[in-house]
Structure formats: C-alpha cells, structure tokens
Amino acid sequence: MxxxxxxxxxxxxxxxxxxxxxxxxxxxxxxxxxxxxxxxxxxxxxxxxxxxxxxxxxxxxxxxxxxxxxxxxxxxxxxxxxxxxxxxxxxxxxxxxxxxxxxxxxxxxxxxxxxxxxxxxxxxxxxxxxxxxxxxxxxxxxxxxxxxxxxxxxxxxxxxxxxxxxxxxxxYRQARAQGPDPAAGELHGGLRLVLPAELQRVMFDERRGAAKRAERLLDHIGHGNLPYAAGWHTTLRAAFENMAHEQVFDPAPAEEATHVAFRVRLAPGQEVPRHDPRATWVSYTDSPGIEVELTGMSWRSPQTPWAMHTAEFDQPIDAAIAPEHWAEASAQYTARFDEIGELRPGQSPRRAGAGDPFAGREADISAMAAKLKEASRQRVAASLPAPTQEVFESLRAPQQTPSPQQSPRLR
Missing domain, CATH: 3.40.630.30 (Gcn5-related N-acetyltransferase (GNAT))
Structure with missing residues (x-):
C-alpha cells in the first residue's frame, strides 16, 4: 500500500x-x-x-x-x-x-x-x-x-x-455531444419502487417464471408509466448504477426498495422524440407520452445487488414512457392510457404478435376480403342459365287468326 x-x-x-x-x-x-x-x-x-x-x-x-x-x-x-x-x-x-x-x-x-x-x-x-x-x-x-x-x-x-x-x-475545440441514437437500438432506464409486501415476495420467488413475474410487476406500475425523468442508457449496468447513485444520495432511502430496469426500443414508424443527448445516455425532455416496445425487464434489491432477476419477452409488450405533464400528453397516449398510466378498458398490452405478417394490415385485409367476396358472387351469377318462363298448355290463351276479309285496324 x-x-x-x-x-x-x-x-x-x-x-x-x-x-x-x-x-x-x-x-x-x-x-x-x-x-x-x-x-x-x-x-x-x-x-x-x-x-x-x-x-x-x-x-x-x-x-x-x-x-x-x-x-x-x-x-x-x-x-x-x-x-x-x-x-x-x-x-x-x-x-x-x-x-x-x-x-x-x-x-x-x-x-x-x-x-x-x-x-x-x-x-x-x-x-x-x-x-x-x-x-x-x-x-x-x-x-x-x-x-x-x-x-x-x-x-x-x-x-x-x-x-x-x-x-x-x-x-480550444468544444467536444460534440453525440450520445446514443434512440432510433438505432435498445436503451435501458430505471425506476426505484417500494412494492407491497405480497408483490415483493412474488418478484423474488425464483420458482415462478421470470416473464410472468415481470408482467405482474408491469401491471402494478402501469404499462404507460415508464419513467420520463430517467436517463436512458446504452447498457443495463449503467441503468442500475444510476439507481444506485439515487439510493446512496437519497436523504431517506427506503430499505425495501426494488430497483427495476426496462429495456425498450421506439415503436416502429415513430419519429424520434425530442431528447437531450449526453455522452452515454439520453433523456426525453417534456415527454408527451412516448410509445415504446418493452423487450425485457430486470430487477434487484440494493441490499443484494448481485442477485439480479431478468425477464426476456419473446413478444415485445406495447408500453409508453409517461408524459411529464398530463395536460401536455399526446392524443395518441391519452387514447390508450389513463392519468396513472394504466391501459384503458379494451386496450391490450400486445396489439400485434411478434413477427405476425398481418400486423398493422387489418384495413387492407378487410378490403381485400370484400373484393374477393364480390368477385366470387359475380362468377357464380355468370355460370347460371338464363331464367325461363314455362306456361302450361291448359292455361294458354286461344290464338285468334284474322280472317282474309278483315284488314287490321289502325290504332
């Protein structure tokens, strides 16, 4: 030494x-x-x-x-x-x-x-x-x-x-603030929680499937309540380090806190939201509610940080980073989530299956089905014989033939 x-x-x-x-x-x-x-x-x-x-x-x-x-x-x-x-x-x-x-x-x-x-x-x-x-x-x-x-x-x-x-x-040459590109891949953000005693026991019960436990925790948090104030990092380690710093400098840290990290990527086709780029992370400024695909979750206790639990989702869960202010939440967010970030009635946490070739094509598929149905009806109609009218012999009206002496009258 x-x-x-x-x-x-x-x-x-x-x-x-x-x-x-x-x-x-x-x-x-x-x-x-x-x-x-x-x-x-x-x-x-x-x-x-x-x-x-x-x-x-x-x-x-x-x-x-x-x-x-x-x-x-x-x-x-x-x-x-x-x-x-x-x-x-x-x-x-x-x-x-x-x-x-x-x-x-x-x-x-x-x-x-x-x-x-x-x-x-x-x-x-x-x-x-x-x-x-x-x-x-x-x-x-x-x-x-x-x-x-x-x-x-x-x-x-x-x-x-x-x-x-x-x-x-x-x-002097000022360094450029590049930071990670939110559209280029997955990012990790964290949240500290004090869970109800029963849910706390469930989350650390390894006899239960990790994905089922993660979804139960997400139901408790709210699918639209991912943290807007978090730094979204390029690595899981950095997300947990961020929460550890918060825990250390918290004037009254909760002993039973659970640290939860979310792995997310922006929803397909979404424009990159406003963000503040830093060297190794980004933060979303004035979040209006940002749609993301949740691809995994990890959680651990600050007392036993080496015992980490991780769930990978084969089929991503549709979630959202919460709006910073509800009054400024986007119409797209409010149509799907309520003020506490829970899914509204009738909304599903998974709107389309992973890898589903029909995902997002519902209107096109309905239009094509209607077109095929009409074409089928027209083919059937064209294959039928023309309709005929049968008249029984006994019901026919007698034919009157004009005599040679008579000439037809002009009308």
Missing amino acids: AGAEAQLDNAGTALWLTDCPTDGMPGWTPRRVLAMVGGVQAGHLDFMVHPDGQALSVWMLKVEPGFQRRNLASVMMDAVYAAHTTAWIDHGGRTQDEARWWNRYAEPDPARNIHNRPPQEWAQYFEAPAVMGQRTRNAYLNRMNGLDGHGAAEYRYGERLEVEGAEWASA
Whole structure:
C-alpha cells in the first residue's frame, strides 16, 4: 500500500469509480469516485472526461463532516490519477478549504496538471482564459492564507495571465455531444419502487417464471408509466448504477426498495422524440407520452445487488414512457392510457404478435376480403342459365287468326 491510501485507518473504506449521469460539459462523460465507509456515503469526487479520454476536469471534491481528517479526499484524487494515467487534469479554482487541502496534498503526477504546463500543450481541451482566471483565484487564496500551494511546480508565463489566455483562446475545440441514437437500438432506464409486501415476495420467488413475474410487476406500475425523468442508457449496468447513485444520495432511502430496469426500443414508424443527448445516455425532455416496445425487464434489491432477476419477452409488450405533464400528453397516449398510466378498458398490452405478417394490415385485409367476396358472387351469377318462363298448355290463351276479309285496324 502506498500514497494517500496508506494513511487511511482500517474503517472498511471502499471506493467506487463509475459513470454518473449529471449535467456538465456537453460531450464529456461525467464520472464519480464514491467513497463508502462502513457502508455509509462518506464523500465523492465528480469529474468530466473528454471523449478521447485524454483530458479531465475536476468539478467537485467533497468529504462529509463526519469523515474528514481521514485523508479520504487525497485517496479519491489519487484514484482519479490511477484510473486515467495519460490524461491532462484541470483541478479548477479552489475554495478556502480546498486551498488548504491542496497545500497538503502530494500530487502523484504534477506534469499532467495543466497549471504546471504551457497552454500550447492543453489549450485544445480547456478554455485558456478560464484557466487563467482559476490560477488568479488560487494565487489570491494562497497569499491570503499564507500557503505555498506547490507554487514552484506551476508554469511561469512570460506575459500577464490575461494576455496568455487571450492568445490561446482560439485553440480550444468544444467536444460534440453525440450520445446514443434512440432510433438505432435498445436503451435501458430505471425506476426505484417500494412494492407491497405480497408483490415483493412474488418478484423474488425464483420458482415462478421470470416473464410472468415481470408482467405482474408491469401491471402494478402501469404499462404507460415508464419513467420520463430517467436517463436512458446504452447498457443495463449503467441503468442500475444510476439507481444506485439515487439510493446512496437519497436523504431517506427506503430499505425495501426494488430497483427495476426496462429495456425498450421506439415503436416502429415513430419519429424520434425530442431528447437531450449526453455522452452515454439520453433523456426525453417534456415527454408527451412516448410509445415504446418493452423487450425485457430486470430487477434487484440494493441490499443484494448481485442477485439480479431478468425477464426476456419473446413478444415485445406495447408500453409508453409517461408524459411529464398530463395536460401536455399526446392524443395518441391519452387514447390508450389513463392519468396513472394504466391501459384503458379494451386496450391490450400486445396489439400485434411478434413477427405476425398481418400486423398493422387489418384495413387492407378487410378490403381485400370484400373484393374477393364480390368477385366470387359475380362468377357464380355468370355460370347460371338464363331464367325461363314455362306456361302450361291448359292455361294458354286461344290464338285468334284474322280472317282474309278483315284488314287490321289502325290504332
């Protein structure tokens, strides 16, 4: 054991390095080092990673009051350096407490700190004027508090900081926020639930079929009540991580919560709804109720995350991401679901069988049937003999032949 980690006491400390679905720099991936001590959230370090992995920006470093003075902040920062071994690092501007901590911190690789290198090496990743502003703030706090702040390692500019910042401002290249394409495949979103005791027992009873349990849970949630506020991720792991973060930072987390993940794809022929693309997920903004095909579900308890239950649907279930506001729900959604996301009477959770060649062609099929029926009637009618009229001999009227003397009268 070496570095800051060697100074930790034996308190059952665990670090979790994970993606974190938070807002930040467009195109950059938000990540978090989460420190847990004795199963309790003790601190976290949030940072953003450039799409090419060669630059990161530290956004927040926090240790909870009950866990300070244990060297936890230094351990988390060391973990960032160890996880991204070649990236430029921008530590940003500091507060009073952060300036004091930085003065004590032994930076593992000072050569990757952009404050210690000339801007021509890193200016494509970071806005030079902003970096110069950070340096000015940090220098001021160091002077006010009588701190060295590792000043000897910092890069010495030949010009004033504002001049250097203006000179290199044009070198910055903003990363594109591409994110996953909702129309290109399946996405995963999650929901935390506190289930009735009976349903909770059913959902974790492996003697029952997984698909039947999943459909029972969906009946409880509502087919049109998939979460509109969820981040929809490219992987199941990321969806569960998102819920785990919510659980950890929830001020009053429910011990009996069940974490449920939905695997969905947009319904065929549907236009891609408005969405906010991030590096590894999307969120649907102002959802009017978005029709999706539910192809699978997974669920687990936060107390036993390794015991995950999964159901795959051979035939997708027709579902919907709930509208953010009922007053703005689409007519298509309200025709199928009520205000709490349940199917209206007469609506089926599966409107067409998977792979059914007749799905969506009901009107065409009815028209073709009527046409065939009419053609058949016409053929039968054409094959019958012409109708004849028989007159019995005894009923015939006698024929009167005019005599030769008579001439027919003109009428």
